[in-house]
Structure formats: structure tokens, C-alpha cells
Amino acid sequence: MFVMHCILFFKVFLFSFPVCVLAQEVFSPKPNQTAYIAASYVKFLEAAGARVVPVMINMTMEEYKTLFSSINGVLYPGGGVSIISSGYQRAAKAFYDLAIEANKQGDYFPVWGTCLGFEQLMYLTSGKSLLSFTNTSGIALPLNFTEGKCSRMFKAFPPELMRALSSEPLTENSHHWSLATLALYTNEELKSFYRVLSTNNDGNVEFVSTVEAYNYPIYGTQWHPEKNAFEWSRPYIPHSPSAVRTTFHMAEFFVGEARKNFHKFPSKEEEDKALIYNYNPVYTGAESAFEQIYLF
8 A cells, every 4th residue: 555645646646755855045136037046955855755835935925825835844044045034934934833833733744955945944033143154165074963862853763874973074164154052042932842963063163963842843954955966066065875874764754744744735747737847957166166956
């Protein structure tokens, strides 16, 4: 028997697991190219069996609510826009608020933030900008596990991969701003909401690198799990077998969380219109940190 997750069309026996990825503003917009999603986030989710729906930055709140009721999770990707005032922030807040309310009502809905998405989650939860400047742009690091080994996120990881994560530079960091460990533990909203799973240190500041919420399926990594398998344009991205395994175990975990949600599109036709398949990725590896991007 198939295990039903979110969408079941009996006529065609189609089982689908749509997860949203937020678009964000292009730095130098052109006509019909005002927002983008890096293709590595799409591949990251697809590698674990999900299908991807892009979230545009200019939708109305009613449109966000309708989309929320049709998808099984949302990923806030890394990037370079404002976490206080931007189309990305507006969409992120809409889905964060909807996810909190849904989970309170017993409607299991996971949220994931990577790098900028992690920072966005910290801002949405605390209502404050608490980030500190760190020398962490373009470096791979091992994780300093705190509660990671007993977490939901890492509990199914093979022991040898956990050892590698704690001893080898497998997690790629591309951020100038970080949440200092001290800042989290001295902020009541963050301290009571998130369990710290790992930290890192740039030589001056110890910062939080991985979290999961205590009471919600909300997760964040300041590092980039998607890059190890799908991005090749920078020499500091790790591509060892353990690094690539990390990509797929993280994807499998989050998509596994999305499989616990039972939202669905009203019809197969509506789902088909929403999927990322309606857009073509563009090769940008010669000029960008991303091998491919989708432009909207």
C-alpha cells in the first residue's frame, strides 16, 4: 500500500509533496526578471522526493493564504535582501504566521530557513535585529554539536556522518552576519522557542549554526546544506562523500517533515500550474555563486 502524504488523485494515482521556496528580489532587476530562486534549493528538495512551488514576492495576503493551504512546507533560502523590509521578508512573515497558527491547531506544517532564511526566522521570532558581524563569508566548518545528537533533525543520521560533521569542514558558510550564542540565550523569545543544536566560532564570536524549535516543526541552519551537492563555482564548497551525504540527509529530514502535512491543491491542474516546472533555470555559474537560477 502506498503511504499517502498530501495529494492523492485516485484517478491517476498521483502522490505529490509540494514544498514552497521563497523567491527574493534581484539586485539589478530587468523587465520580467525582478526576482529569483537559486536552482540548488529546488534540487535539494527534489532529491528527497518533494516537488517545488515558487513563492513570488508580490502576492497578496489572500493569495499567500490560498497557497499555504495547498502546500506541505516552506523553505526560506539564503540570499542578500533585507530581513526587515523586503518582498522576501513580507512573504516569509506571512508563511511564518500561518505556520504558527496552523501548528497550534494541530495542522503540522514545517518551515526551514537556510542562511538568510535562518536570520529571517530569528528576526520573526524575536521581533528584533540581533545579528553580529562575523568573518564567515566563504568558509567550510565542522559543527560544534550542543544538543544535535539528540535532536529531531539529526537523530536518524548515521553515527559515522555525525562524527564527520563534528570533525571535518562539511558545512559551507556564506554570511557576514550571525546570531551570537550569547544573543540567543539572553533573548527570552529566542531562548524559549529554539533548541540550539550546534554552534561555530569565527575566532572572535561564537554563533548559533543550527536550531530547531521546541514545540514547532521549524528549523534553521546558518550554513548551506544544499551547496555540497549542487553548487560548484566556489572552491570552499565541500564535495567529499560525507559532505554530499550531509546534503541528502538534511533534505530527507525536511521532506520527511513535509510528508506529515496533508494540505493539497484543489486539483491536479491547479498544482501543475503552480510548480517550478513551468520555468526554466538559467546557467549563471560563470558569473555567480549559483550554478543555475530561476528568474521571475
